Amino acid sequence: MACLGVFVAYLPVTTVAVSLPAIQRALHASTAQLSWVQDAFVLPMAAFILTAGVFGDVHGRKRVFQAGLVCCAAGAAVALCARDIHTLWTGQALAGLGSAALLPTTLALISHAVPDPRERGRFIGLWATALLAALATGPLVAGLILDHASWRWIYLAPLPLAVLAFATAARLLPDSRAPHGRRLDWPGQITAAVAVTALVYGVIEGGAGSFGDARVLGALAVGAAGVVAFVSAERRGASPMLDLTLFRSAGFTATALVAAITFLGLIGFFFVLSLYFGLVQQLGTPAAAGRIVLVPLAAIVAGVPAGRLLHRVSPRVMITTGLLLTAAALLSLTTLGTGTSYASIAWRLTLLGLGMGTVTTPMTATAVASVPHRLAGMASAGNNAFRQLGGALGPAVLGALLTSRAVRALPGHLADAGVTGDTRRTVVATVDAGGPGAVSGLPLGAEAGRVYDALAASLLDGLRLCLLVSAGLVLLAALCAVTLLRGGERSRG
Template identity: 35%
Template structure:
């Protein structure tokens, strides 16, 4: 029997290249920001941002991004995915300009939130277009290349950020997005075909509001508690209120005739398992990435450029292994590849529980490389499993779910692991603050960056304060890394229990209404 004709678009590989550029601008910005956190905390050369403000500079983007992904996925299905991609790129470029010229941390947080709106329009459109222009037989390879582009951005971002910070002011790390956006808009207009869902859904405005309010309230409580302590009622009102609003969101989605998120999908294991894996891995990995920049630049004394170069092993591993993961899945099955990736990632994150100020730097480089190899063998099979579980015309739903979970998990990872880090640091540094002037003690007690800034004004007591801050930070980092490794390791259990093996890979049909109706109580009319 002859194989059926390839149903992909004639220019599909050129289109994939354009989508990679569009994806680069989103990922590039976040990887550059990781290197810039130390500079943004500097009151002289940056904005003097506190640790909580730094966490919000990351999470204002990710939470808005996550909250609007489903809405923009539906709007793209209805109005046209190419159109939504161009709009998203334009918004992202405008927000980058505003971020570059922010005068204080609050303005930066607001501009980053607008950037999240643009990112939410870009990301689901890229995966939806891939699913529409590629034949299902080539989709796994295309998604592997798409995921490899994340590795490329991770490679470029920290090094580029380091170069910019050493030669220009901190705003240049955002301004660099503008030419990439301009190139992306031009190429999208020239090469990418328009596509729509023949049966688009309706926008669930109330559901979107519930999800954004719930996520922001929950994250605010976690970050504020980590920065100022969990003993205040406001913190728990925010956390409990956020959880309650998110529970209301789930109930609303179950009853809605046009949900932004069909929660019944999560009761189907072949859809829910890869989503859970992505969430656990990004929760753990982004939390570790947040504190590793401070470890390298402060505890180890590396410059922003040197720090960017030290992140290269992670990026190189992503570039080398992500495009090959589809072949590995065909040979060994999604379950085996995912488990190996999760084990490597867990080991790499656990390594940070054992490094200190004197650990040979090659140990850190090996840990970054193992993490890159691990994540390169998790994301492509997980994403392909999610996309293949849905009909081709509903690709926007799959991409939105995948990216929403990733962004929500990343935001919560930065918030939770950052809060554990802040609480551990405060506890460790407290004895060293007793003899300091009140202003210096307050700054040093807030974060390690604050301690370094205070030490510069405290001769001859400065070196002792730096040493105490380093010890406190490393101890807190060990606790945070242990938590991250345990979270990533939980993904191993998910993969072993629910991911398909070699015999079932690619052998199941997309989820249909009968399966959804059987998976959840009741049927939506």
């Protein structure tokens, strides 16, 4: 049930990522609006995942598990009927809220059923494999559907899975609660939601416009104040949803930082990669899916033995090795061009997936095993919260970098392509206002080919910048793992 739950939770991530170019064309969305399609899903996950873990501890994990499935199904149904970008955001937010309930609950169910840490590692490995399997299935589902139907139908797939999981849980899943008394932490929940939402809003809107805008500065200030208020609430609270003493464990601190930094780079990378395949290489969704799916498939291949080796090889070695492989893959992708072949892309994406798979299982297992058993549920929820916080900031940060770099480079590439006069001014103004995808709505006539070549060249400039930033973030995560996990190993010894 834990594997089925996390599969439902993560299926929308890559399903939607592959479909972004189709959504952008159909709804005439700007790059900032497109960023919100993914962040509307990830934000509730990051903001409410800790509270969902507390709800499970207090009211029973089975109830929260089933409530999460209902929200996932409701969100998919709303998105399936969406006719505008705002309705799509609403559906994504509902599905994200459901995923926030599923992620900590599924890991807590495993911790309750398998109290032995050594034995639990194998089941967490299966859980991580199910997560990666959802990421692998998403592009295939999207490619198959979008080759024959509207993008809305990608939201049909989660519905029967959520209904099946709900019915099975009602009949077979035993309930469990935390053995110690816990209460809901409303000050912590409110300040966490305000902080995460304000920070992501500020980054997205700042990237789309200007970081000097009063609205953006205000949002970032509110986000910073929310972080301070959250820390204060958790330090003073009688039953905090994130016990700050967890950070006394070097293992938990390391995995939290690795999760946040890595997912910031990787989820943001998936966002810009989908735009590369759609806008630069002009690939259809099935062809793009056939490339993106290589990453989670390779991660599954690496993740299965990673779970088995968890108690034979140091987590520090496994996590650091995986992060270095991931960084190497991201740096190798900086040489991508408009006509880069499938074979040339395939080995790099496969290397990226192998690195991800080597990191996922030991990172999750170390976060849970590095704290007392009574805090295992909170540790798993905290690790997932940091992962989703990084995932929420990823499309915002890298989407802003991609757009700003492409907008700055576009006039020069248009001039090199021989596009001048009113056409050049119109194209630059359109991209500046609505992002690169907005050019598809312009009547370009005979100059269309040269405009699209210039646009592709400017997007490649933005993509390379994003890849360098992603690689730098992953290397920073590797440094955190080497430094902090070594301290954790010494303390355990």
